[in-house]
Amino acid sequence: MTSKLGKHLFEVPKQVAEVAGRFAAARGQLFIVGGWLRDRLRGEECKDIDLATDLPPARVKKAVEGLGAIYSTGEKFGTIGVVLDDYTLEITTFRSEEYTPGSRHPEVVHHEDINEDLARRDFTINAMALQMAPVAGALLDPFGGADDLARGLIKTPGQPGPRMAEDPLRMMRAVRFAARLGFAIDDTVLDVIREQAHLLDHISWERRRDELEKIIVSPDPGGGVRLLVDTGLMERVSPELAAMKNVEQPRAYHRANVLEHTLLTMGYLRPDPLLRRAALFHDVGKPPARVTSPKVMFPEHDKIGVELTRVAMQRLRYSNEDIHKTAFLVRRHMRPIHYERGWSDSAVRRLIRDCVMLKDETVVVTLDYVFELARADIKAGNLERAPDFLALVDDLERRIEEIGARKEIEKARSPIDGRELMELFGRKPGPWLKSVKNHLTHLVVSGELAPGDKKKAARLAAEFIEKRNSGA
Numbered sequence: 001m002t003s004k005l006g007k008h009l010f011e012v013p014k015q016v017a018e019v020a021g022r023f024a025a026a027r028g029q030l031f032i033v034g035g036w037l038r039d040r041l042r043g044e045e046c047k048d049i050d051l052a053t054d055l056p057p058a059r060v061k062k063a064v065e066g067l068g069a070i071y072s073t074g075e076k077f078g079t080i081g082v083v084l085d086d087y088t089l090e091i092t093t094f095r096s097e098e099y100t101p102g103s104r105h106p107e108v109v110h111h112e113d114i115n116e117d118l119a120r121r122d123f124t125i126n127a128m129a130l131q132m133a134p135v136a137g138a139l140l141d142p143f144g145g146a147d148d149l150a151r152g153l154i155k156t157p158g159q160p161g162p163r164m165a166e167d168p169l170r171m172m173r174a175v176r177f178a179a180r181l182g183f184a185i186d187d188t189v190l191d192v193i194r195e196q197a198h199l200l201d202h203i204s205w206e207r208r209r210d211e212l213e214k215i216i217v218s219p220d221p222g223g224g225v226r227l228l229v230d231t232g233l234m235e236r237v238s239p240e241l242a243a244m245k246n247v248e249q250p251r252a253y254h255r256a257n258v259l260e261h262t263l264l265t266m267g268y269l270r271p272d273p274l275l276r277r278a279a280l281f282h283d284v285g286k287p288p289a290r291v292t293s294p295k296v297m298f299p300e301h302d303k304i305g306v307e308l309t310r311v312a313m314q315r316l317r318y319s320n321e322d323i324h325k326t327a328f329l330v331r332r333h334m335r336p337i338h339y340e341r342g343w344s345d346s347a348v349r350r351l352i353r354d355c356v357m358l359k360d361e362t363v364v365v366t367l368d369y370v371f372e373l374a375r376a377d378i379k380a381g382n383l384e385r386a387p388d389f390l391a392l393v394d395d396l397e398r399r400i401e402e403i404g405a406r407k408e409i410e411k412a413r414s415p416i417d418g419r420e421l422m423e424l425f426g427r428k429p430g431p432w433l434k435s436v437k438n439h440l441t442h443l444v445v446s447g448e449l450a451p452g453d454k455k456k457a458a459r460l461a462a463e464f465i466e467k468r469n470s471g472a
Contacts (some may be wrong), residue, residue, distance in 0.1 A: 012032070012130075012132070012136075013049070013087055015084035015085060015087045015089070016032065016049060016051070016087075016089065016132060017132070018067065018084070019051070019063075019064060019067065019082070019084075019089060019091075019132075020132035020133040020136070021133075022063045022064060022067070023053060023055070023063055023132070023133040023134075024133040024134045024135070025063075026055065026059060026062075026063045027134065028053055028054055028055040028059065028063065028133060028134075029053055029054045029055075029114065029131070029133060029134065030051055030052075030053050030091075030131075030132045030133035031051060031052045031053070031114055031129040031130060031131050031132060031140070032049060032050070032051055032129065032130040032132060033050050033051065033052045033117075033118070033121075033126075033128070033129045033130075034050035034121075034126050035048065035050065035126065036048070036049045036050065037128045037129070037130055037139075038125050038126060038128070038145075038149065041146060041149055042149065042181075047086055047087050047088065048087075048088050048090075049087060049088070049089050049090070050089075050090050050092070051089060051090070051091045051092070051132070052091075052092055052093075052094055052114060052117055052129065053091055053092070053093060053094070054093070054094055054112055054113075054114075055093065056078075056093055057072070057075045057078055057079070057080050057093060060080045060091050060093070061080055064080070064082045064091070067082060067084060068082050068083045068084040068085075069082065069083040070082050071083075074090070074092075077092075077095075078092050078093035078095050079091065079092040079093075080092075094112060094113065094114060094116065094117040095117065114129055114140065115140070115142060117129075118140065118142060118143070118157065119142070119143075119157055119158065120157075120163075120166065121157060122156065122163065122167070122170045122173055122174075123145075123148075123154055123155060123156055123157070123170075123173075123174070123177065124143040124144055124145040124148045124155045124156065124157050125145045125148055125149045125154070125155075125177070126145070127141075127142070127143050127145050127157045128140065128141045128145040128146065142157075143155075143157040143158075152181070152182065152183040152184060153183060153184055153185075153186055154174050154177055154178055154183050154184065154185045154186060154189060155186040155189060156186075156189060160186075160188055160189045160192040161192050161196070164189075164192050164193065164196050164199065165196065165199060168196065168199035168200050168202055168203050169200070169203045169207050169208070169211060171193045171196065171197065171199075171200060171231070171233055172200070172208065172211040172212070172215070172228070172233060172237075173211060174189060174193065175211075175215060175224050175227045175228055175231070175233065176211055176214050176215050176218065176224065178220075178223065178224065178227060179215050179218035179219070179220045179221065179223055179224030179227070180214070180218040180219060180220075182219065182220060185227070190231065193231045193232075193233065194231050194232055197231060197232035197233050197235070197236060198236070200233060200236040200237070201236060204317075205315060205316050205317045206316075206317045208236070208237050208316060209316040209317060209318060212228075212237055212238075212316070213273060213277075215228070216266065216273070216276040216277060216280055217271040217272075217273055217276055218271070219271075220267075221263070221266040221267065221271075221276055221280075222263030222264065222266055222267045223263075225241075225262075225263055225266070225280065226259075226263060229241070229242055229244075229245050229259065237316070238312040238315075238316070240284050240308045240309075240311065240312045241280065241281070241284060241312065243284075243287040243288075244257075244258040244259040244262060244283065244284065244286065244287060245257075245259045246259070247259070247286060247287050247290065248296070249261065249286075249296070249298075250295070250296050250297075251382065252382065252385075253381055253382050253385065254381050254382055255380075255381065255382055255383060256380070258283050258286045258287065261283065261380050261381070262279065262280060262282070262283055262380075264379075264380035265279045265282065265373075265376045265377050265379075265380040266279045266280060266376075267380075268375070268376035268379045268380060269372060269373070269376045270372075274322075274325055274326065274329070274365075274369065275329075275369060275372055275373060275376075277322075277326050278325075278326050278329035278330055278333070278369075278373055279373060279376060279377075281305060281308075281309040281312070281313075281326060281330050282302075282305065282329070282330050282333045282373065282377065283298075283301065283305065284305045284308045284309060284312070284330075285298070285300075285301035285302060285303070285304030285305030285306070285307075285308055285330075286298045286301045286305075288304055288308075289301035289304050302330065302331055302332075302333065302334060303331065305330045305331075306327045306330050306331045309323075309326055309327050309330050310323055310327055313326060313327075321359075321364075324357070325357065325364065325365050328357045328365055329365065329369060329370065329373055332354070332355050332370050333370070333373050333374060333377055334374070334377070335351060335354065335355055335370060335374070336351075336355075336370060336371055336374040336392075336393045336396055337374055337377075337378065337389055337392070337393070339351070339392060339393070339395070339396040341392075341395060343399075345399075345403055345447070346445075346446040346447060346448075348396070348399050348400060348403060349403065349409050349445050349446055349447065350442065350445050350446060351396075352367060352400060352406060352409045352410060352445070353409055353410065353412055353441070353442075353445040355367050355370040356409075356410040358410075358411065358413075363410055363411065366410075367400075367406070367410065371393065371397065374393060375390060375393060378390055378393070408451070409445055412441055412444040412445045412451065413437075413441050413444065413451075414436075414437040414438075414440035414441050414444070414457065415440065415444070415449065415450075415451060415452055415453055415454050415457040416437075416440065416454055416457045416458060416461065417437075418433045418437065420454075421433055421436055421437070421461065424458055424461070424462075425461075425462075425465065432465070432468075435468070436461050436464060436465065439460075439461070439464045440457050440460065440461060440464075443460060
């Protein structure tokens with residue numbers, strides 16, 4: 001089906017046309033709304049399509065029955081989903097949402113008119129609709145969304161104060177769209193965000209986390225995070241990150257303060273969630289670590305940063321796996337930079353093992369991630385020194401290739417497991433097991449112990465325990 005959207009003619013997916021036919025037969029209204037219209041006006045493809053209707057959820061389910069897989073997890077909010085081929089359609093009864101002070105759950109109000117539905121949407125660029133049933137029609141754009149899209153402007157339909165108060169997460173969404181689309185946020189909207197940033201406290205940590213994740217993988221993560229800090233929103237997301245603003249660093253190694261250096265580092269990385277997140281937190285330990293005598297330094301900022309990263313991410317309800325991986329990279333982001341060309345092969349092998357994260361004998365964070373983060377960190381530093389540091393990291397990678405056996409080193413572990421150690425020494429579980437296994441793993445990495453040599457491992461374990469017990 002060909003439809004007209006503004007000055008554009010384009011094909012509406014046949015899957016939508018088929019659904020529209022069902023709604024017309026049911027004497028219902030159906031409109032394409034939201035992101036699909038916005039993206040099509042920008043010349044982008046989109047497989048996720050939001051639709052709005054006057055029919056209640058029960059009638060929506062009946063109308064789409066037999067077309068594809070139906071899911072109704074959002075039915076209590078008026079949304080029914082249907083998967084047709086490679087398209088995902090979400091059909092929602094005309095509605096608006098509003099948060100009341102002290103509540104983290106929205107109150108859903110249903111409407112009978114598409115214009116009321118559009119009037120309560122977040123931004124004008126998302127407040128357009130294309131009628132599909134009972135007949136296909138032209139674009140409904142009561143708030144000038146198409147013009148704002150052309151101008152690259154984030155505005156609200158109506159006054160921004162009430163729109164932000166209805167769902168305070170919209171303040172972060174404004175930042176996310178600015179970072180994703182390269183748009184500016186209207187000055188009146190920015191003023192309201194600064195005034196009402198405290199309303200974000202009514203939003204669950206999970207929802208704040210999800211918006212932060214979308215911002216950091218956007219085309220302009222630095223611009224997005226800077227907006228979060230400058231508007232006061234970051235104080236409500238992670239005060240640890242907000243504290244990096246205006247913390248100066250020695251120009252001998254850096255060309256920007258801690259926050260701006262962090263934003264530059266993110267920008268040098270591909271949009272991988274783990275890499276971008278690790279870059280966001282990699283210097284979070286610098287504000288509390290900063291000393292000024294005898295000179296400005298940040299001793300052990302990487303260790304302090306690990307703890308702050310864990311605190312911030314736990315508050316934001318990240319999974320344990322995400323927390324462990326991010327903290328792992330924060331702790332090791334400087335390891336490649338500390339390489340010296342006179343290192344022995346054993347020292348290089350130990351670095352390889354230290355910079356690889358394992359879980360259940362499977363590599364979950366590769367050495368490549370540490371090197372990518374280190375290179376981005378260097379590029380975001382002093383421009384005159386960067387080439388020398390990058391050459392050093394290149395030399396380290398060449399050494400690693402020359403040594404070979406990278407995969408074996410990455411997965412190196414003690415030839416004797418915990419159960420075998422307890423049987424050998426007649427001891428119960430305890431911290432001693434970890435220290436012995438770490439010692440044996442270290443020997444495997446350095447090449448002093450073969451991975452499968454249990455006999456030698458038992459002898460070396462006994463020597464290690466004896467030395468520990470004697471205090472040697």
